[in-house]
Amino acid sequence: MKKYNPQKIEKKWQKVFETKKLFNVKSNAKKKKEYILVEFPYPSGDGLHVGHCRSYTGLDIISRKKRMQGKNVLFPIGWDAFGLPTENYAIKHGIHPTVATKKNTDTFRRQLKSLGFSFDWSREVNTTDPEYYKWTQWIFLQLFKNGLAYKDKIAINWCPSCKIGLANEEVVSGKCERCGATVEKKEKEQWMIKITKYADRLIKDLDNVNYLEKIKIQQRDWIGRSDGAELEFKISCGLPPAPPKGRGDGLWGDVPGYLTTDAKTWRLLQEEAVKMRKNPTKAEKKLWEKLRTNRDYHFRRQQIIDKFIVDFVCLSKKLVIEVDGDIHDSKKERDQERTKILENFGFKILRFRNEEILNNTDYVIKKIVSTLETLPFGKGEGWAVEDSVKVFTTRADTLFGCTFLVVAPEHDLIKKMKDKIINWQEVKQYIEESRNKSDLQRQDQKEKTGIEVKGIKAINPANKREIPIFVADYVMANYGTGAIMAVPAHDERDFEFAKKYNLEIIRVIANKEKVRSIVWRDISKEEFAKIGIDVIEEVEINHNGKKVVMSKVEFLENKIEEFEKLIREKMPIGVWNEYVGPSGIIFNFKDKDEKISRHILSSENWEEIDKLCYEFFHEKLVDNNWKPKNVWKWLAEAENSFYKDIIIHSEYGILENSENFSGMISQEARDKIIEFVGGKKSVNYKLRDWVFSRQHYWGEPIPLVFCEKCGWQAVLEKDLPVELPKVKNYQPTDNGESPLSAITKWVNVACPECGGAARRETDTMPNWAGSNWYFLAYTFAKNGKYNWNNKDIEYWMAPALRSPKGGGGVDWYNGGMEHTTLHLLYSRFIFKFLWDIGAVPKSIGSEPYMKRTSHGMVLGEGGIKMSKSKGNVINPDTVVKDFGADTLRIYEMFMGPFDQAIPWDTKGVIGSRRFLERIYNLVIKLSSYQVIKSEKNDELESLIQRTIKKVSEDIEEMRFNTAVSALMILVNAFSEEMQKNPASPRLRRASIRDLLLLLSPFAPHLAEELWQEMKFKGLACQQSWPKFDEKLVVEEKVLLIVQINGKVRDKIEAKSGLSQKEAEELVSNSEKIKTWLEGKAVRKVIYVPNKVINIVI
């Protein structure tokens, strides 16, 4: 008997496919087209990877099936042949890259052909073919002419040892991929493409295509649109600083901006001023409330001017407001003297009495405002608002919680304010340090760093509070405005920074309905349980050797009242309790007289509460050295951050501590606050413009010429392509220029505009340039000729039934996830651009790919990536030689889900080979029968129908593994029948026919061979795809599962389609079930026809 010999069979049929040009297609308006695309390979010297084989086999199966379903299928292939490995090879061996490329593509072509893929080889494209890159250059010129290409100086990755600019992907953890030297930053002029102009469309149009959801998600994330607002923060200068050391005594009045006294006095006064600020009188408190929220003028309180502390001052207008208590004559005299001195400095003084302020506030304010209006703004002395900074934020709703401003080291504010910054040396040093850090170092540093810019302050536009300004490299110069408003309570990064530099934290968004508290252990678990609160943990706190047990509780908002009642009742004297919840952070203090005071922590009273906590704490545990400086921060860090996620969180919620906006929800407050402070809504993207220059030889030359007189000029379209000149040396030059710059003959040209002396651009294009449009090239490529042809484009890219919103494009594009954010995004952008300028027909829509799927990697044995260094590379040639191409195809489809990474298993390959052998032996045997008896075999018939259904559906859903498994089951059933009735198996010729047709996309060579052996007419791959009979798909007999309380107790064979009554009757006859039901009452019966009957007892 004949033996399965794949080597012979496969060569034979590949010849047939090739000579008959079976898979070459033409535009044909009468036939429905189907354009199926796989990513064209980079023809590396290593040859085809088994991973290529897997993804190409999958799409080959789909193409073959569609062809059998009557579609005019375009399934093309080509070479993405520009690339570094080839250039490196050229450098090393002095062989021209064209030669190496030819050698590699020949290998790839041979390998692909040996696998029997149904590519249309007449449309093969090669990106390095000048005829091809003429169009790549043409596209660049259109970008240039439409203002989408521009030159910009940006930092590139520079390898000091290879003296070459590296692409990001050539940098492996901060080192040069080739020589291992540490990569540096170098500023260089680069061609950039304005992809950001298309950012919105690239997001929006994802709704119109049928990509895998994860691909859409990755693209959206990569583009990273954030909707926010730009807010303006005024910058004020001249905050009276402590005089620097060494300036000694003496008046500072002559130094602009520092109208203060000698250092010693200043420090004493400053201490006093802080005390006064903390203990304002009633009148001062009331007036301050009004003044600090004044939107037009900025006031300070307890400000030091010369030797005096004035109560309130508006520095930009030089207006001092003094609040007096009872007036004695002696005081009056001193006040007069003081007024005189201040007036000498140019201040105007307004005085009010306590009762005036308390009883007639409106009058006082009116008076102040009208006085302010008559005064001119101060100039040159640095007391006024000097400048402003814009920040970008998506969380304007948290503006009241903004307690400092951070700018990137590169921000111009620093340069502009240089004269006003009093710690300039430190700031300068920090900026220089961070400039020298590489991206890697910046990423690696765990702790945020930064430095306060002293001498200038920002004014929070919402509450007019003065806040400090920092420079820190956690803020990036090239995103948003390069400056941020820091809200430590609602941003992790800002919190981290605030913690490190001890900055104020104010919670302005309440958190959900959760309430948490750490309770002094005088209340038992049982007492909490009574009011429905569980103690989640008991913690022992060590205070100077004393162990104190506390209970952590968490409950919902509706329990607050009961909780607070319990706490107030049970708390011992001299203790406080705080709880954190949506209604705020609430403190209850019980003092010596058992008087309970209750405080809601706010931006107004935190210092007071801080002090109270400290005092209470000390009364209890005298020796403890706990000195809180900020009660918010203390809470956020208390007991392993128990409160942290309620205080410090980034979710939306209900506003608090936000003046008139308190109580609003974030979404609403966001818009209102933007309006309130006069901000402007704005949008930012993570996506950056595309760096299009490479300093390499082996790429498409950028077709531009620089003329001293005319500037950058496009090469005339008739002069395209600008071919790569032949060079002897591919080594890059010392100065970071591309190797092309050394070829003066090529570089020097006449200016296309004025005809004068000019120089060519010597940078080349990146790898993605050629792959931007290759799917268009396929539609009109013919034997190495590329005649851009809108008719062909229109036919192959026309909208098909599959498109969800009527757009056209490639019908099905499969590729790796690693190309989702680069190639896929770039080519979508370029296609949109071509569509916009009318370079492709409008009728096909502005999306190039209608459907995009992805394949998983083939890993080496043991589950690690295949690599030469690990020695676990599987060469498809070896597999084809040892097992055959059909076996390789079947195995790679069967190994697991198509989109999942699966390790190669050489032992597993044998199973696929055995499967094919089994089919071969079976069919050969059957072919020798004179007549195949067609006695009826209902079970097998039904199985065939079900298999047709399953295989058809599985191919469409790329579930190739289960499709192969279904074929195996069918073949096993055939074998079983052969064994049962070897002389006259109940198999019809039509059954064999169906089997071979189903097999043919998977194992095309074997299917054709057996098709011939069975003497069927024509070729299997040209037959119609089998159809199934819906009626026959249903099995006649089913196995009914009988469950009792959901557990399987019996399986009964039954006719399909039984009614519940019939089923129950059938079940009641079962002996097994009878014993289970003995003496039990049946409560309920659930019946799922043809599947399960569940008796509940």
Added chain:
RNA sequence: GCCCGGGUGGUGGAAUGGUAUACACGAUGGACUUAAAAUCCAUUGAUCGAAAGGUCAUGCGGGUUCGACUCCCGCCUCGGGCACCA
């Protein structure tokens, strides 16, 4: 840290609310053979039992349901992508 996938026998995996472990590999035993390979047959989640049969198993812990690998909540873990993007 964030986003996206996974976690099921010795192994690759199947089953998207209804028989968990299809299909295949491997392993063990057997047939054929001088022998080996190939092929064919049988067994193959664990456990108790002589058997009939029972019990337990889909990363862990809860929940919904007559019934959960599948749905919901909380965690652990592996892989991939992004990474201070305000």
